[in-house]
Amino acid sequence: MSTVNLSADAIAEQLCGFLRENILAPHIEVTAATELTEIGVDSFSLMELVLFIERRFGLELPAESLSPENIASVATLSAYCAKSLNRVAE
Amino acid sequence: MKRVSDFPSSIALNGADFFLLQLDRMMWQSSRCRNICTFVVRLDARLECRELASYLSTNAAYQWICRLRLQKTWPFVLAKWVFNADIVLPAIDEYQGEQGDTLPSDLLQKPFNIEKQAAFRISLVQLKDGGSQLVFTWHHALMDAHGGEIFIRQLGGEETISPADWFSHNPVSALSLRARADIALQMKAFLCHVSRLPFISLIGKKKRQQAVLYHTLKFSQRQTQQMAVRARDQGAGFLVSAFYLAVTSYAVAKVQHSRMPLDSDMLVPIPLDCRKRGVQAPVIGNQVTFLFYRIPLAALANIKTCVSALMAQMKDLMRSENPQHYLIMMDFLRRVPGWLYRMQLTSPTKGKMASFHYSDTGDSLDLYAQLFGRSVSSVIHYPPNMYPPGLTFVFSRYQGALQLTLGYMESVLTADELALLLSELQLGLLGEAGL
Numbered sequence: 001m002s003t004v005n006l007s008a009d010a011i012a013e014q015l016c017g018f019l020r021e022n023i024l025a026p027h028i029e030v031t032a033a034t035e036l037t038e039i040g041v042d043s044f045s046l047m048e049l050v051l052f053i054e055r056r057f058g059l060e061l062p063a064e065s066l067s068p069e070n071i072a073s074v075a076t077l078s079a080y081c082a083k084s085l086n087r088v089a090e
Numbered sequence: 091m092k093r094v095s096d097f098p099s100s101i102a103l104n105g106a107d108f109f110l111l112q113l114d115r116m117m118w119q120s121s122r123c124r125n126i127c128t129f130v131v132r133l134d135a136r137l138e139c140r141e142l143a144s145y146l147s148t149n150a151a152y153q154w155i156c157r158l159r160l161q162k163t164w165p166f167v168l169a170k171w172v173f174n175a176d177i178v179l180p181a182i183d184e185y186q187g188e189q190g191d192t193l194p195s196d197l198l199q200k201p202f203n204i205e206k207q208a209a210f211r212i213s214l215v216q217l218k219d220g221g222s223q224l225v226f227t228w229h230h231a232l233m234d235a236h237g238g239e240i241f242i243r244q245l246g247g248e249e250t251i252s253p254a255d256w257f258s259h260n261p262v263s264a265l266s267l268r269a270r271a272d273i274a275l276q277m278k279a280f281l282c283h284v285s286r287l288p289f290i291s292l293i294g295k296k297k298r299q300q301a302v303l304y305h306t307l308k309f310s311q312r313q314t315q316q317m318a319v320r321a322r323d324q325g326a327g328f329l330v331s332a333f334y335l336a337v338t339s340y341a342v343a344k345v346q347h348s349r350m351p352l353d354s355d356m357l358v359p360i361p362l363d364c365r366k367r368g369v370q371a372p373v374i375g376n377q378v379t380f381l382f383y384r385i386p387l388a389a390l391a392n393i394k395t396c397v398s399a400l401m402a403q404m405k406d407l408m409r410s411e412n413p414q415h416y417l418i419m420m421d422f423l424r425r426v427p428g429w430l431y432r433m434q435l436t437s438p439t440k441g442k443m444a445s446f447h448y449s450d451t452g453d454s455l456d457l458y459a460q461l462f463g464r465s466v467s468s469v470i471h472y473p474p475n476m477y478p479p480g481l482t483f484v485f486s487r488y489q490g491a492l493q494l495t496l497g498y499m500e501s502v503l504t505a506d507e508l509a510l511l512l513s514e515l516q517l518g519l520l521g522e523a524g525l
Binding site: 023025026039040042044046062064065066068071 | 325329331368408409452
């Protein structure tokens with residue numbers, strides 16, 4: 001677990017890796033820019049992603065913080081996580 | 091796969107299939123009803139029976155599925171579907187209907203003996219407005235709702251399924267027998283705890299033979315968007331389904347309260363699709379596990395507290411890998427004799443099973459734009475309506491508009507209680523401002 005100065009890109013890489021290994025079918029491609037709904041990521045899969053963030057980065061995301069804008073893609077979610085983590089680190 | 095001979099001659103039931111088969115047996119013993127999935131697609135233009143038959147006559151998957159029979163097995167031997175090439179395909183029943191809002195009662199009451207009859211059937215209702223309604227029914231031990239949706243799109247010429255996508259090729263668990271036994275024992279202890287009596291139940295005096303009744307609520311796209319906003323206001327965030335479930339729980343509690351003061355929690359198991367996201371496979375075999383919610387009495391005070399309790403429990407259950415463990419337990423129990431399995435299922439709750447059943451099939455119906463070369467104007471799942479508890483809600487969205495189908499047994503709700511339930515559901519989903 002780390003809460004020190006993780007960049008949004010570094011978080012995005014880990015989130016993409018988690019999605020590929022645990023959520024998505026083998027041939028589904030995901031990048032930071034991919035819209036999550038377009039690749040079939042539903043609310044339960046998002047909850048798994050949220051719990052992964054909690055385990056991996058020690059960051060608990062309250063439901064109200066997960067607005068449609070924040071969960072649109074891995075990039076937007078990572079940016080929100082990076083902002084929150086850096087706020088915690090300060 | 092293009093030929094019937096390309097399909098396997100037999101296929102074993104997975105853990106979830108066997109679980110749903112046991113629910114079917116319990117349902118049959120208590121109500122003379124079966125655990126049947128019903129899926130209705132309304133076509134804008136008329137589809138003649140002979141044209142439908144012509145489509146089906148060239149579809150190898152249909153011919154294979156309709157010639158499967160559940161084979162009776164000995165205790166500790168896996169139950170399986172066995173293909174018999176000599177079996178005559180089921181006839182397509184044709185009915186005349188009004189507007190397609192109700193299903194012909196003859197259709198709903200048809201016997202469904204999967205040891206002697208096909209586990210998948212098609213009926214055609216010709217509507218007065220010139221359109222046709224296709225009613226697909228299948229035994230829940232064969233496929234789940236999403237598997238059925240994929241298969242039917244393939245039947246209707248709208249989707250090709252690759253050979254690898256028909257069946258699951260991943261074993262449920264690579265764990266040792268001992269490890270799986272330990273998990274099964276832990277799950278059993280969890281289930282006994284979560285389903286401890288008492289809990290809210292609308293189940294009435296048991297009747298040997300009961301009518302299954304349905305009611306559908308349809309909402310507009312605008313109302314559905316309002317609900318998403320309301321879900322966030324109630325603390326559900328992106329989990330709109332948690333909001334739907336909270337509203338349903340609150341509405342059922344209101345009905346119970348109209349009978350007597352509330353004095354217990356609510357028990358709601360909900361199915362969880364185990365498929366990898368981004369694909370629709372596999373088709374055959376139920377790909378579900380369950381989340382078991384026990385909503386405390388105090389949380390039933392309002393929808394917001396109910397949402398909060400559900401969100402907290404969902405996180406806890408997923409953190410402890412409860413759904414994966416239930417899957418392992420279902421797989422582990424496949425060899426248990428049916429009577430013993432059913433005794434294990436019913437004993438913690440003395441046969442009540444749950445306060446109600448609930449599922450949300452999401453947005454997958456949007457893939458139904460065309461079928462059999464015709465435009466689709468509506469598509470909806472009817473609940474398998476497992477009894478007990480005999481009260482099942484299915485939420486789905488079609489073209490961005492929420493639709494809710496309620497299935498219930500006649501002994502569970504009176505007409506006044508149904509009216510109360512429906513008005514509470516609408517009020518809960520839309521709020522006073524949205525009505």
